Amino acid sequence: xxxxxxxxxxxxxxxxxxxxxxxLGVSAGITGxxxxxxxxxxxxxxxxxxxxxxxxxxxLVMVALGGDGRNLAGLLLxxxxxxxxxLWCLNWLTRNTxxxxxxxxxxxxxxxxxxxxxxxxxxxxxxxxxxxxxxxFLLGSTAGMLWNDALVIAGGGAAALLxxxxxxxxxxxxxxxxxxxxxxxxxxSRIDMAMMGLVMAVTVVGLKIVGLILIVALLxxxxxxxxxxxxxxxxxxxxxxxxxxxxxxxxxxxxASAPNLPTGxxxxxxxxxxxxxxxxxxxxxxxxxxxxxxIRFQRQVHLRQGLLAVAQEQLIYEPLTLRLLRRHxxxxxxxxxxxKGRARAAKxxxxxxxxxxxxxxxxxxxxxxxxxxxxxxxTVLTADQIREIDTLIGGPKEVSA
Amino acid sequence: xxxxxxxxxxIPTATDGTAALKQSPFAIRGLTxxxxxxxxxxxxxxxxxxxxxxxxxxxxxxxKSTLLKAALGVxxxxxxxxxxxxxxLDTQRARIAYVPQRASVDWDFPTRVxxxxxxxxxxxxxLLGRITGRHKAxxxxxxxxxxxxxxxxxxxxxLSGGQQQRVFLARALAQGADLYLLDEPFAGxxxxxxxxxxxxxxxxxxxxxxVVVVHHDLATVTDYFDNVFLINTRKVAEGPVSEAFTADTxxxxxxxxxxxxxxxQLGVAPVLGGAY
Amino acid sequence: xxxxxFVPLSLTPLLIGVFAAVACALPGNFLLLRRxxxxxxxxxxxxxxxxxxxxxxxxxxxxxPMMFGAAGAAVVAVVLIELIRRLGRxxxxxxxxxxxxxxxxxxxxxxxxxxxxxVHLDVEHALYGNLESLIWLDATGWASLVDPxxxxxxxxxxxxxxxxxxxxxxxxxxxxxxLKISTFDEGFARTLGIRTNMLGLALVITAAIAAVAAFDxxxxxxxxxxxxxxxxxxxxxxNRLEGQVGWSVVFAVVSAVMGYVLAGYGPLWLGAxxxxxxxxxxxxxxxxxxxxxxxxxxxxxxxGAPAGV
Numbered sequence: 007x008x009x010x011x012x013x014x015x016x017x018x019x020x021x022x023x024x025x026x027x028x029x030l031g032v033s034a035g036i037t038g039x040x041x042x043x044x045x046x047x048x049x050x051x052x053x054x055x056x057x058x059x060x061x062x063x064x065x066l067v068m069v070a071l072g073g074d075g076r077n078l079a080g081l082l083l084x085x086x087x088x089x090x091x092x093l094w095c096l097n098w099l100t101r102n103t104x105x106x107x108x109x110x111x112x113x114x115x116x117x118x119x120x121x122x123x124x125x126x127x128x129x130x131x132x133x134x135x136x137x138x139x140x141x142x143f144l145l146g147s148t149a150g151m152l153w154n155d156a157l158v159i160a161g162g163g164a165a166a167l168l169x170x171x172x173x174x175x176x177x178x179x180x181x182x183x184x185x186x187x188x189x190x191x192x193x194x195s196r197i198d199m200a201m202m203g204l205v206m207a208v209t210v211v212g213l214k215i216v217g218l219i220l221i222v223a224l225l226x227x228x229x230x231x232x233x234x235x236x237x238x239x240x241x242x243x244x245x246x247x248x249x250x251x252x253x254x255x256x257x258x259x260x261x262a263s264a265p266n267l268p269t270g271x272x273x274x275x276x277x278x279x280x281x282x283x284x285x286x287x288x289x290x291x292x293x294x295x296x297x298x299x300x301i302r303f304q305r306q307v308h309l310r311q312g313l314l315a316v317a318q319e320q321l322i323y324e325p326l327t328l329r330l331l332r333r334h335x336x337x338x339x340x341x342x343x344x345x346k347g348r349a350r351a352a353k354x355x356x357x358x359x360x361x362x363x364x365x366x367x368x369x370x371x372x373x374x375x376x377x378x379x380x381x382x383x384x385t386v387l388t389a390d391q392i393r394e395i396d397t398l399i400g401g402p403k404e405v406s407a
Numbered sequence: 408x409x410x411x412x413x414x415x416x417x418i419p420t421a422t423d424g425t426a427a428l429k430q431s432p433f434a435i436r437g438l439t440x441x442x443x444x445x446x447x448x449x450x451x452x453x454x455x456x457x458x459x460x461x462x463x464x465x466x467x468x469x470x471k472s473t474l475l476k477a478a479l480g481v482x483x484x485x486x487x488x489x490x491x492x493x494x495x496l497d498t499q500r501a502r503i504a505y506v507p508q509r510a511s512v513d514w515d516f517p518t519r520v521x522x523x524x525x526x527x528x529x530x531x532x533x534l535l536g537r538i539t540g541r542h543k544a545x546x547x548x549x550x551x552x553x554x555x556x557x558x559x560x561x562x563x564x565x566l567s568g569g570q571q572q573r574v575f576l577a578r579a580l581a582q583g584a585d586l587y588l589l590d591e592p593f594a595g596x597x598x599x600x601x602x603x604x605x606x607x608x609x610x611x612x613x614x615x616x617x618v619v620v621v622h623h624d625l626a627t628v629t630d631y632f633d634n635v636f637l638i639n640t641r642k643v644a645e646g647p648v649s650e651a652f653t654a655d656t657x658x659x660x661x662x663x664x665x666x667x668x669x670x671x672q673l674g675v676a677p678v679l680g681g682a683y
Numbered sequence: 684x685x686x687x688x689f690v691p692l693s694l695t696p697l698l699i700g701v702f703a704a705v706a707c708a709l710p711g712n713f714l715l716l717r718r719x720x721x722x723x724x725x726x727x728x729x730x731x732x733x734x735x736x737x738x739x740x741x742x743x744x745x746x747x748p749m750m751f752g753a754a755g756a757a758v759v760a761v762v763l764i765e766l767i768r769r770l771g772r773x774x775x776x777x778x779x780x781x782x783x784x785x786x787x788x789x790x791x792x793x794x795x796x797x798x799x800x801x802v803h804l805d806v807e808h809a810l811y812g813n814l815e816s817l818i819w820l821d822a823t824g825w826a827s828l829v830d831p832x833x834x835x836x837x838x839x840x841x842x843x844x845x846x847x848x849x850x851x852x853x854x855x856x857x858x859x860x861x862l863k864i865s866t867f868d869e870g871f872a873r874t875l876g877i878r879t880n881m882l883g884l885a886l887v888i889t890a891a892i893a894a895v896a897a898f899d900x901x902x903x904x905x906x907x908x909x910x911x912x913x914x915x916x917x918x919x920x921x922n923r924l925e926g927q928v929g930w931s932v933v934f935a936v937v938s939a940v941m942g943y944v945l946a947g948y949g950p951l952w953l954g955a956x957x958x959x960x961x962x963x964x965x966x967x968x969x970x971x972x973x974x975x976x977x978x979x980x981x982x983x984x985x986x987g988a989p990a991g992v
Contacts, residue, residue: 120966
């Protein structure tokens, strides 16, 4: 069943949902990356919650004009308008008052959403009815997706992608270093507006499939996932699109393959799974890699400090240092250094003196910058240079037995 | 960070022997602090002399602030131990006053100058003690000492950099500590503030308190301080200004980035030769 | 309106609304100053999976297990957010976004999977509550306030909310000083020996408990409004922490009362017959108050550079 779903063999509705979801996942992943790089990830939460009053008001307007209140294009237009107003309020609050951005986000989010709920209950009482269709915008409702709906979503998603491709360079530059971008003549505020416009477009498009509460997940999680795999911002953008698309496709397929698996939540959970795997196992930034690196680093520090202490005949207190020295055969069980230990210790002390000389000499400035307390001087200077230094500080001596 | 001195000998100090160590208001052994895998401070030992003013100096990014912060437990170290007046840090907190860098604080916070100084009395007041007239008077006294008595009711965000620094110092004075640790108190302040602050610090020294300052201005070291501690990730030198603040130690700490003319201007004693 | 209408139908919802608003606004002041305002956002989204899990484990819709479930979910969320923030070196907003959306999605999924035909546990209720239904039918008028029989039929949400408010008041009063000092200057607080990490966690947990208790009355999303809008509006009315907290209580009470009244009677005044969502109206009113304060508040402009700028 799952295989059939993955191969789009499960029928018209399922295929529509899968394609729409994938387009949504890719564009949300990419758009969200710019927000994430600008450290404004939760602005998407405010934008998505601010769509609710617009949906309700659009419904009322369309009904008042005699039409079917649930025309998707109309509802999405309404949602875009109120999201735009929400964004404007957010910017106004941040710029003109002492409130920080997170407070402005929370305020816009909750107030607009609360107002939207009021309108929903108004619709309820008017009995114009079937506002269950509107409540579907909260969590998404993919059952019985119409061809027109799918067209709207696909069209919106594709348009967003096109805009992203066209503007990816200035957007990446602004996300990475806005001051530099401004110095290059890029209008940072215009690009920011375009970015927010894209966020709004993606949000609005995603309302039908995953609903306003979960669209935030699609904007944030793929971007964070991608961040673990690379340090280059253009690659983060690409990988986020991939992560979003894959999660959306697999999620939609999973959801179609069994009953009682609502599309929106499943997509979010799949993207979280990708995130968790990346958090733990990504080669550089992943947790496993970091833990291993830290343990190694701690060992090196303690070993080095221990050797220097031995060379200077100082007392060693830290149990970890003693353990490591013993394990490497540099210290005997009774705390007396072995021959190997004394040799290594002398070398360590000599290296410290060499480094001290290097760091005080301007002609070795580049080498001096590489000093981190652990580095072997042989990796930074040539044998000739080291010999030269040794003549200044006196050559290496035999370690007495 | 607990510690017990297992043996009397074998612990080197900058001045002499273990008596100094036990009396030292602030002693650090083997402190290493890193951000990620880059050590900011590596295996540093420090013994501060009681009743003197000590400057911690070194190039930018040399770990001066990090040294203080790690020693006080504000950031976690990779290794190392700290003794305050011969005892573990946590038991002696009442005797330490720390004046952080101004940039680390939210100056938009809704509080007045006098309230900030009263924060220094927290140890006395505890969770629920009432702030009486006595406390307010004590706070005003401290503000008086730094020349900020007229600003007591001002909101802190309305102050200039120098004024903010003086308020921080007043807060430290309110703590009635024996050891004062200040992080770049003269950075970005006007000349009048600098004079006021150094006057207060010298007063503290006259009262027998110990003052340690992370300092950025080499030109004033010989005028203001008794001892120096030079650091550039590792300790470079430690001791009285006349011995430890020399052309050679400065070269070693600043990696030859100080031109000879600059060093001459500092009026330091050149040390002839140099043994390693 | 007479006592015989007001007391049974409006008194208890009003009181519950007011208690909930104030219980959230109080810790919200500190969350705001610590730039942690959106923890409220995170907590209110994870309340849903908390109560679903509690329902799954106990099989009943009862207040006790639900509160525990919600509180447990809040703690799990906070821990996960902190973990992801540190381990992944991710900025706090994104870490929050990852955790609470996933937990919320999990909650919705669980809800769909379980057989809820026998009990009514719908997402919409969790989102915006049902304040209007917390009425005191056994009251007959003002006299019922001293009638022990009638008092025994008070809606349990009232005493729960009152107790929670009391707990929040105790916490804020007891830890006023360390909260103030550590929010203003964390490094200094640490050197005084204040356990700033524990205190921060305690603050968030207190906020979570307030959110969980209020959730029954006003639903989870509206709780965010109460965490943020009254303190934010108050921030612009005063330059002293004491003043800010005082104003936030005033604004919280006004939002709750006006919101409830407008939701219940507004439509009537406009000629319609049914009430609209009280919770939504409370949030809207708090937003209007914030807008007015933002435009006209005496202390609305920044006076100093915030930390990190």
